[in-house]
Amino acid sequence: MKISRSSSPENFSTTKTRKNIELFEDYVEAINEINFNKGFVKNVDLCKYFGVSNATVCKNIKRLIKEELVESEKYRSIFLTKAGKILAEKSNTRHEVLYKFLTKLGVPIRIAEIDSEGMEHHVSKETLNIMKKFNNSN
Amino acid sequence: MKISRSSSPENFSTTKTRKNIELFEDYVEAINEINFNKGFVKNVDLCKYFGVSNATVCKNIKRLIKEELVESEKYRSIFLTKAGKILAEKSNTRHEVLYKFLTKLGVPIRIAEIDSEGMEHHVSKETLNIMKKFNNSN
DNA sequence: CATAAAGTTTAGCCTTGGCTAAACTTATTA
DNA sequence: TAATAAGTTTAGCCAAGGCTAAACTTTATG
Numbered sequence: 001m002k003i004s005r006s007s008s009p010e011n012f013s014t015t016k017t018r019k020n021i022e023l024f025e026d027y028v029e030a031i032n033e034i035n036f037n038k039g040f041v042k043n044v045d046l047c048k049y050f051g052v053s054n055a056t057v058c059k060n061i062k063r064l065i066k067e068e069l070v071e072s073e074k075y076r077s078i079f080l081t082k083a084g085k086i087l088a089e090k091s092n093t094r095h096e097v098l099y100k101f102l103t104k105l106g107v108p109i110r111i112a113e114i115d116s117e118g119m120e121h122h123v124s125k126e127t128l129n130i131m132k133k134f135n136n137s138n
Numbered sequence: 139m140k141i142s143r144s145s146s147p148e149n150f151s152t153t154k155t156r157k158n159i160e161l162f163e164d165y166v167e168a169i170n171e172i173n174f175n176k177g178f179v180k181n182v183d184l185c186k187y188f189g190v191s192n193a194t195v196c197k198n199i200k201r202l203i204k205e206e207l208v209e210s211e212k213y214r215s216i217f218l219t220k221a222g223k224i225l226a227e228k229s230n231t232r233h234e235v236l237y238k239f240l241t242k243l244g245v246p247i248r249i250a251e252i253d254s255e256g257m258e259h260h261v262s263k264e265t266l267n268i269m270k271k272f273n274n275s276n
Numbered sequence: 277c278a279t280a281a282a283g284t285t286t287a288g289c290c291t292t293g294g295c296t297a298a299a300c301t302t303a304t305t306a
Numbered sequence: 307t308a309a310t311a312a313g314t315t316t317a318g319c320c321a322a323g324g325c326t327a328a329a330c331t332t333t334a335t336g
Contacts, residue, residue, distance in 0.1 A: 001170065001171075001174055001227065001230060002234060003171060003230065003234060004234065004237070004238070005233070005234065005237045005247075005250070005251050005254065006251060007168070007171070007187065007251070007255075008251075009186070009187070009188060009189025010189070010252070011251055011252050011255040012164075012188050012189055012190075012255065013189055014252050014255070014256075015252075015255045015256040016293095016294090018256055019256070020322090023322085023323080026150075030145070032139065033139075033141060033145070036139060042283075042284090043283070043284060043285090044282080044283060044284085047283095048147070049145065049147070050147060050150050051147025051148075051150055051151055052150075052323090052324070052325090053324075053325060053326080054283075054284065054285085055284090055285075055286080055287095055324085055325070055326080055327095056323070056324055056325075057284095058284065058285055058286085059285095059286095059322095059323075059324090060322095060323075063322085063323095074284080074285075074331085075283080075284060075285085075330095075331060075332065089139065092139060092141065095143070096140060096141060096142065096143065099142070099143045100142070102265065105265075105268050105269075105272065106268050107264060107265050107268055108264065109143075111262050111264045111265060112143070112265075113143050113144060113145070113146075113149055114148070114149050114152050114153075114262065115260055115261060115262050115265050116143070117145075117149040117150065117152070117153045117260070118152075118153040118156055118157070118259065118260030119257045119260040119261070121256065122253055122255070122256030122257040122260075123253060123257070124249050124252065124253050126245060126246065126249045127240065127243075127245050127249060127250075127253050130243050130244050130245055131243075134243065154323095154324090158292095161292085161293080180313075180314090181313070181314060181315090182312080182313060182314085185313095190293090190294070190295090191294075191295060191296080192313075192314065192315085193294085193295070193296080193297095193314090193315075193316080193317095194293070194294055194295075195314095196314065196315055196316085197292095197293080197294090197315090197316095198293075201292090201293095212301085212314080212315075213300095213301060213302065213313080213314060213315085
């Protein structure tokens with residue numbers, strides 16, 4: 001068993017913090033993409049996007065409203081707030097850079113799509129910058 | 139906003155599956171490492187390792203026992219089962235390969251330690267093989 | 277315009293994964 | 307050997323994130 005890295009509670013603390021906002025990042029990314037494609041976003045669109053129930057989406061949207069990342073009245077379309085848009089663009093960019101990076105490494109497209117969905121939330125900006133440079137020179 | 143990748147419910151389903159076993163992977167890796175360093179593993183060791191409370195560790199160990207990944211009697215040291223050891227070695231190898239990969243890319247050691255802690259759970263074996271090859275030729 | 281279909285929200289459930297506090301057990305020390 | 311310290315387990319709490327079912331609302335259709 002070889003271990004060159006060092007573990008520490010900080011590593012897990014950071015991971016936990018990243019997990020806490022994972023759902024917000026996924027939802028604003030989804031809303032941004034659906035809005036871009038269709039012009040408006042409904043709960044049923046997010047149900048299909050994530051493969052979860054209507055009740056789950058409804059509940060999660062309420063959390064995003066509470067975080068002031070989206071706006072939505074009862075039975076009305078869902079909109080990103082300014083802060084939501086910022087987070088959406090940031091998350092999408094990170095996701096795209098990582099995805100591109102994986103495909104340029106030689107990871108099959110389908111695998112890169114799956115892996116990047118989970119990995120994206122754990123990439124720091126330093127790591128992302130290095131991946132971006134790699135993308136630009138490969 | 140540029141998106142070259144395609145999203146799908148499968149991506150989230152796979153991510154969710156990976157998240158479901160994340161805690162098991164972290165715990166068996168930790169138990170393996172602590173046992174390697176100290177010769178035995180107590181709850182308080184895992185508390186320090188993860189930076190969580192004694193009650194949390196106690197509860198989580200019960201889940202690993204239920205999954206037959208560890209063995210432990212009340213107030214006794216914690217041991218990995220055969221299945222636990224296999225998962226621990228597999229997780230550690232994946233973690234180490236990813237960590238090495240990040241450092242070889244130029245990611246500072248501390249950042250690589252933090253990022254790999256979360257990323258490791260979302261790396262498929264195809265992606266890992268490519269990273270391994272990269273490590274061997276850089 | 278009434279009915280049906282589709283979509284949304286609420287209620288209540290479950291598991292997970294964290295916490296504090298209290299009670300229990302083991303190990304250490306004076 | 308008794309007292310103290312350290313470690314462990316249990317109880318009960320919380321929020322998150324999923325579900326089904328039922329009730330509500332909007333949209334589409336005949």
